[in-house]
Amino acid sequence: xxxxxxxxxxxxxxxxxxxxxxxxxxxxxxxxxxxxxxxxxxxxxxxxxxxxxxxxxxxxxxxxxxxxxxxxxxxxxxxxxxxxxxxxxxxxxxxxxxxxxxxxxxxxxxxxxxxxxxxxxxxxxxxxxxxxxxxxxxxxxxxxxxxxxxxxxxxxxxxxxxxxxxxxxxxxxxxxxxxxxxxxxxxxxxxxxxxxxxxx
Amino acid sequence: xxxxxxxxxxxxxxxxxxxxxxxxxxxxxxxxxxxxxxxxxxxxxxxxxxxxxxxxxxxxxxxxxxxxxxxxxxxxxxxxxxxxxxxxxxxxxxxxxxxxxxxxxxxxxxxxxxxxxxxxxxxxxxxxxxxxxxxxxxxxxxxxxxxxxxxxxxxxxxxxxxxxxxxxxxxxxxxxxxxxxxxxxxxxxxxxxxxxxxxxxxxxxxxxxxxxxxxxxxxxxxxxxxxxxxxxxxxxxxxxxxxxxxxxxxxxxxxxxxxxxxxxxxxxxxxxxxxxxxxxxxxxxxxxxxxxxxxxxxxxxxxxxxxxxxxxxxxxxxxxxxxxxxxxxxxxxxxxxxxxxxxxxxxxxxxxxxxxxxxxxxxxxxxxxxxxxxxxxxxxxxxxxxxxxxxxxxxxxxxxxxxxxxxxxxxxxxxxxxxxxxxxxxxxxxxxxxxxxxxxxxx
Numbered sequence: 001x002x003x004x005x006x007x008x009x010x011x012x013x014x015x016x017x018x019x020x021x022x023x024x025x026x027x028x029x030x031x032x033x034x035x036x037x038x039x040x041x042x043x044x045x046x047x048x049x050x051x052x053x054x055x056x057x058x059x060x061x062x063x064x065x066x067x068x069x070x071x072x073x074x075x076x077x078x079x080x081x082x083x084x085x086x087x088x089x090x091x092x093x094x095x096x097x098x099x100x101x102x103x104x105x106x107x108x109x110x111x112x113x114x115x116x117x118x119x120x121x122x123x124x125x126x127x128x129x130x131x132x133x134x135x136x137x138x139x140x141x142x143x144x145x146x147x148x149x150x151x152x153x154x155x156x157x158x159x160x161x162x163x164x165x166x167x168x169x170x171x172x173x174x175x176x177x178x179x180x181x182x183x184x185x186x187x188x189x190x191x192x193x194x195x196x197x198x199x200x
Numbered sequence: 201x202x203x204x205x206x207x208x209x210x211x212x213x214x215x216x217x218x219x220x221x222x223x224x225x226x227x228x229x230x231x232x233x234x235x236x237x238x239x240x241x242x243x244x245x246x247x248x249x250x251x252x253x254x255x256x257x258x259x260x261x262x263x264x265x266x267x268x269x270x271x272x273x274x275x276x277x278x279x280x281x282x283x284x285x286x287x288x289x290x291x292x293x294x295x296x297x298x299x300x301x302x303x304x305x306x307x308x309x310x311x312x313x314x315x316x317x318x319x320x321x322x323x324x325x326x327x328x329x330x331x332x333x334x335x336x337x338x339x340x341x342x343x344x345x346x347x348x349x350x351x352x353x354x355x356x357x358x359x360x361x362x363x364x365x366x367x368x369x370x371x372x373x374x375x376x377x378x379x380x381x382x383x384x385x386x387x388x389x390x391x392x393x394x395x396x397x398x399x400x401x402x403x404x405x406x407x408x409x410x411x412x413x414x415x416x417x418x419x420x421x422x423x424x425x426x427x428x429x430x431x432x433x434x435x436x437x438x439x440x441x442x443x444x445x446x447x448x449x450x451x452x453x454x455x456x457x458x459x460x461x462x463x464x465x466x467x468x469x470x471x472x473x474x475x476x477x478x479x480x481x482x483x484x485x486x487x488x489x490x491x492x493x494x495x496x497x498x499x500x501x502x503x504x505x506x507x508x509x510x511x512x513x514x515x516x517x518x519x520x521x522x523x524x525x526x527x528x529x530x531x532x533x534x535x536x537x538x539x540x541x542x543x544x545x546x547x548x549x550x551x552x553x554x555x556x557x558x559x560x561x562x563x564x565x566x567x568x569x570x571x572x573x574x575x576x577x578x579x580x581x582x583x584x585x586x587x588x589x590x591x592x593x594x595x596x597x598x599x600x601x602x603x604x605x606x607x608x609x610x611x612x613x614x615x616x617x618x619x620x621x622x623x624x625x626x627x628x629x630x631x632x633x634x635x636x637x638x639x640x641x642x643x
Binding site: 011034036038039044045068 | 337339341360362365
């Protein structure tokens with residue numbers, strides 16, 4: 001776990017010191033922030049692996065800070081708190097990982113949770129990348145299918161021929177098949193609209 | 201803004217498709233603060249039928265208790281989805297009274313009234329603003345500070361341009377909301393930035409300025425920064441202005457300030473408009489520079505104007521005529537600052553210009569030498585006057601100027617004067633750090 005970069009955002013100096021000492025002992029690199037906005041600035045500057053946010057942070061509310069840091073994909077956030085309450089539990093559900101650290105710090109708990117977060121955030125990260133890629137493929141599939149249908153109808157050709165037609169066109173124009181399909185759909189509907197308005 | 205013709209049906213459909221949760225009905229109070237009445241999607245149709253009411257007495261400077269019910273009438277073309285969050289959008293509204301007439305305390309209505317007057321004379325006002333602001337860091341407690349960089353300074357970190365990155369995100373968000381950004385850059389002072397967007401008709405521009413300030417503040421916060429439009433946050437460095445480029449177009453879309461035959465290629469209309477601006481500068485400054493702090497910017501040496509003059513070549517006077525001609529012929533007014541209520545500021549400036557046109561007021565001769573280097577004597581000889589020294593002087597000038605007062609109407613005028621004088625007296629009573637340092641030991 002050496003070299004992982006962690007931002008400790010806590011308005012209490014003694015808390016910051018205590019947790020920093022624990023983290024440094026394990027070889028983590030530690031950065032400090034004393035207020036909400038400062039936590040965001042540090043996260044934007046160094047893109048850390050983890051931001052530990054105290055729920056009683058000064059300035060911008062800690063949950064809002066968490067929203068921004070995870071929303072803009074700057075880092076993974078875990079909360080630290082001396083009093084877990086219903087607010088915390090409801091916010092935890094929206095976070096990437098359901099994990100928090102309680103105060104006073106128990107070294108074993110802190111280490112365990114950090115290891116858990118580091119292992120799982122890596123996995124979640126690669127999974128969500130995969131999902132994003134798949135969603136994109138699926139989306140372009142749908143578009144190509146739709147264009148294919150239009151081409152089949154218009155030119156009165158088979159499905160395979162229509163697919164080949166779009167592929168040929170996209171190669172001729174050096175466009176991705178998805179872009180080509182979008183263009184075909186757009187043109188089709190423009191023609192259609194003109195037709196309708198002429199008729200009207 | 202790229203205007204798409206929006207209908208009630210289109211807005212309702214978009215709201216449905218995007219599963220909007222909150223729609224903010226926005227309007228501006230007399231002091232230029234944006235107010236929101238937030239409704240859910242279920243209430244949107246009611247809002248689009250102008251049926252949403254709010255309690256006007258809860259808004260500063262609006263109305264007395266007995267006439268507190270107000271209606272909001274959304275301007276459909278201002279519908280915009282917030283790009284930085286999920287499921288939120290806004291509509292800018294006019295405020296109406298229960299009898300269905302426009303509320304005279306609504307700054308947007310005030311501007312509309314003056315724009316109507318211009319239209320009756322055959323003119324449309326176009327405005328392009330250059331809005332400056334500062335991005336500051338917070339202190340260790342999270343309160344806004346005057347710092348422009350962090351002191352922590354981890355030695356292994358390359359310096360990151362936090363302000364520049366924030367500004368980049370601001371322009372992206374503004375573009376997503378339909379703005380056409382013309383320029384975006386660092387300014388002279390550390391931490392100071394400028395974003396310019398394309399000129400539009402005056403009402404759209406005033407709406408855009410309000411939207412712009414909101415977007416800048418929100419995106420700054422998302423970057424851990426505090427954005428301020430305070431005119432002069434720091435002594436010794438440039439303040440933030442809002443240079444206002446304006447022109448009049450005829451109803452068929454031609455630039456009314458351009459005349460090929462004139463030696464400066466300016467039309468009679470342009471000269472008279474200038475004449476009106478110069479004549480009323482002292483009084484409209486109360487609205488274009490409405491805070492105590494505004495006048496700390498209007499001091500010599502920081503690229504801000506303080507004398508009432510105009511020039512085609514020189515950048516220092518109050519009014520500059522940029523070199524571009526033809527359809528881009530325009531007048532740049534350099535005193536407004538971003539603490540101004542854009543609706544009221546544009547209304548009074550336009551009113552001043554229209555008064556010039558109606559009464560064929562000739563402007564004084566343009567100044568050519570650098571006016572900063574002129575002595576008091578030279579200036580008196582040339583009949584060049586100064587802008588007011590402070591908001592108190594400006595308010596007194598305003599009180600004497602019936603033309604500018606009539607643009608505001610009694611309601612806004614009285615509320616504005618009350619608020620400005622209250623500020624001035626509060627300020628006058630306070631003892632500043634400057635005085636402590638100057639006098640504590642001396643006497």
